[in-house]
Structure formats: C-alpha cells, structure tokens
Amino acid sequence: ARPRVGYFYTGKSGTQLLTESVMKLFVRDYQAVPVVVKEQSTVYDAIVTMFLEDVGTLFVVDESFCLSGILSRKDLLRASIGKQDLNSLPVNIIMTRMPNVAVCERDDLLLDVAKTLLDKQIDCVPVVKKTGKGQEVVGRVTKTTITRAFVSLTDDPH
Amino acid sequence: ARPRVGYFYTGKSGTQLLTESVMKLFVRDYQAVPVVVKEQSTVYDAIVTMFLEDVGTLFVVDESFCLSGILSRKDLLRASIGKQDLNSLPVNIIMTRMPNVAVCERDDLLLDVAKTLLDKQIDCVPVVKKTGKGQEVVGRVTKTTITRAFVSLTDDPH
Numbered sequence: 001a002r003p004r005v006g007y008f009y010t011g012k013s014g015t016q017l018l019t020e021s022v023m024k025l026f027v028r029d030y031q032a033v034p035v036v037v038k039e040q041s042t043v044y045d046a047i048v049t050m051f052l053e054d055v056g057t058l059f060v061v062d063e064s065f066c067l068s069g070i071l072s073r074k075d076l077l078r079a080s081i082g083k084q085d086l087n088s089l090p091v092n093i094i095m096t097r098m099p100n101v102a103v104c105e106r107d108d109l110l111l112d113v114a115k116t117l118l119d120k121q122i123d124c125v126p127v128v129k130k131t132g133k134g135q136e137v138v139g140r141v142t143k144t145t146i147t148r149a150f151v152s153l154t155d156d157p158h
Numbered sequence: 159a160r161p162r163v164g165y166f167y168t169g170k171s172g173t174q175l176l177t178e179s180v181m182k183l184f185v186r187d188y189q190a191v192p193v194v195v196k197e198q199s200t201v202y203d204a205i206v207t208m209f210l211e212d213v214g215t216l217f218v219v220d221e222s223f224c225l226s227g228i229l230s231r232k233d234l235l236r237a238s239i240g241k242q243d244l245n246s247l248p249v250n251i252i253m254t255r256m257p258n259v260a261v262c263e264r265d266d267l268l269l270d271v272a273k274t275l276l277d278k279q280i281d282c283v284p285v286v287k288k289t290g291k292g293q294e295v296v297g298r299v300t301k302t303t304i305t306r307a308f309v310s311l312t313d314d315p316h
Contacts, residue, residue, distance in 0.1 A: 017175050017176070018175065018176055018179050018311055018312065019311075019312040021173075021176050022308075022311055022312050023312075044239070047235065047239055050235075051232075051236070054279075056231075056281075073214075073231045073232065073235060074209075074231065076235060077205065077208075077231060077234060077235045077238060078209070080235060080238040080239055081202070081205055081238055081244065086239065111308075111309065111312060114305050114308055114309050115309055117302075117305055118302070118305060118306060118309065121212075123214075142301075143300075143301035143302055143304070143305050144275075144276070144301055146301070146304065146305045146308050147272050147275055147276060147301050147304045147305070147308075148276060149308065150180075150269075150272055150304050150305075150307065150308045151269065151272050151273055151276065153176050153177075153180055153311075154176065154177040154180050154181075154269060
C-alpha cells in the first residue's frame with residue numbers, strides 16, 4: 001500500500017504515474033455478473049429478463065453456456081416496434097451473432113475494454129473463458145463498470 | 159503543459175496526482191450535444207428520434223427549450239410492449255418529470271456527475287443553464303462521456 005501522506009521522490013512525471021495507475025486496473029477486479037438467455041428464448045422473454053435483472057445487455061448462450069450472441073436494449077426496442085409477434089420471435093433472429101461480438105477476458109486491462117466500447121460504439125462487452133466447447137460467459141464489462149473504475153481512481157487507498 | 163519526459167520532484171504521492179488530474183476534468187470539456195423532443199411528441203416519434211440520432215436518452219423540453227423531463231431507452235421499451243398505441247401516446251405521460259431529474263452544469267466536475275450516474279443508476283445527466291424561464295438544456299453527460307474521460311487520462315498530454 002502507498003503511504004497516504006508524506007513526500008517521496010518518484011522519478012516519474014504525473015502523466016506517467018497516471019498511466020501506470022490505470023494500467024493496474026484489470027477486468028477481473030471490476031467485472032459484473034453476466035445475465036444470459038438461451039437461444040430458444042423469445043424476444044418477449046428477453047425483454048422481461050432485461051427488466052427483471054435491470055441490465056442493458058443480455059448474452060445469448062447455447063446448451064454449453066457458451067456465447068452465441070448478444071442483445072442490446074436497442075435491438076429489443078427495434079424488434080418491439082416491428083410487426084412481429086414478440087411471443088413467437090426467437091432471440092437468435094434479432095441478436096448480434098458470434099463472431100461479430102467483441103469479447104474480453106478476465107486478465108485484460110480495463111483500459112483496453114474501455115477503448116473497445118468507444119471504438120465499436122457498444123454498451124457492453126462479455127467476459128469469456130475459452131473452453132473446448134466455445135467461449136463460456138463469465139462476466140460483463142459495461143460503461144457502468146468503467147464509470148465505477150473512473151470514480152475509484154480518486155478513492156482513498158486504504 | 160507538463161513535460162513529456164524527464165524527472166522532477168513533485169512532492170506528491172501517486173494517488174494525490176491522480177486525484178488532482180481527475181479534479182481538472184470538467185463537464186464543459188467533455189459534454190456531448192443534447193437530443194431533445196417536445197412535450198407534445200408521441201412515443202413513436204421519440205423512438206424514431208432515438209434511432210435516428212443514435213442516443214440512449216432523450217430530453218423532453220417545453221416551448222422555451224427548457225427541461226421538462228427525460229426519456230430513457232428503458233422507458234420507451236416499457237411503453238412499446240404495453241397495450242397503448244404509440245402513435246397517440248404523448249411522451250409526457252411516460253417520461254420522468256422535473257424535478258425528479260438529476261441535472262448538472264457546465265462548470266461541474268465530471269467526477270461528481272460520474273458519482274450521480276452511479277448513485278441514481280441512470281445513464282445520462284442533462285447539462286443545463288438556468289434562465290428566467292427554467293433550465294435550458296445545453297448538453298448531456300453519459301456513461302460514454304465518462305468512458306471517454308477515463309481513456310483520456312492516459313493520453314499523451316500534447
């Protein structure tokens with residue numbers, strides 16, 4: 001732990017210290033719990049799940065709990081103003097499908113995921129673990145996660 | 159501007175520098191353009207505007223361009239799976255209404271807005287300017303804004 005008060009010679013500029021601090025923030029320390037639905041779920045069920053779990057993004061998984069796609073609030077809103085019956089429309093018709101989903105891993109830097117969120121203009125990146133059967137979903141990083149990390153930068157380092 | 163290389167005696171710990179850097183980030187330097195709809199707009203029009211402008215939150219304004227409420231993607235999704243006709247439902251029926259809307263001003267710290275976003279579990283805070291007629295909407299701060307600020311902390315300080 002760093003001393004909370006007192007002066008010491010670091011030999012580094014402010015910007016270097018800042019970058020180093022951000023480079024110590026990893027996905028594993030900030031990730032949230034993933035909320036998933038099955039490929040066979042209907043769009044209506046997905047919307048209900050999104051409200052019950054109060055998340056902005058759902059991950060669609062196959063029988064092995066491996067990632068097959070992703071559903072944003074925007075996807076669901078688009079579907080809900082369409083002509084289809086939400087109770088018979090399966091989520092895999094409207095989801096963004098693998099491999100078109102940006103993913104990250106537990107040991108990635110939060111900074112890199114933040115850049116991915118901005119570059120791809122998305123709200124959420126699933127945290128995955130590669131297994132023999134595919135990419136198991138183990139967490140999620142959202143812009144809320146990054147906002148929490150941003151605030152934590154100024155917290156007291158107890 | 160800080161020197162990009164070289165050693166100097168700062169007399170401050172890393173955490174102090176970090177906090178100081180974050181304390182230099184103001185709403186005015188990061189805010190995005192607000193997207194607004196009128197109180198008389200229908201929910202259907204609001205959904206179309208949200209897609210056209212590609213934003214997650216709309217501000218509802220009165221004739222003087224002053225804030226009367228706010229609409230999230232979640233509000234619109236909830237309305238769209240309801241029984242009402244979206245083409246005849248006005249947005250002021252489903253919006254979150256003033257004074258129940260958290261606002262900020264251009265000269266506020268981005269850090270304080272980030273805390274508001276987390277505390278109130280919202281995605282967006284309007285930036286307002288007080289006028290004789292109410293609070294004019296001049297910008298927006300979202301979790302995307304905070305994510306951009308987070309990434310910018312490590313940028314080269316040209």
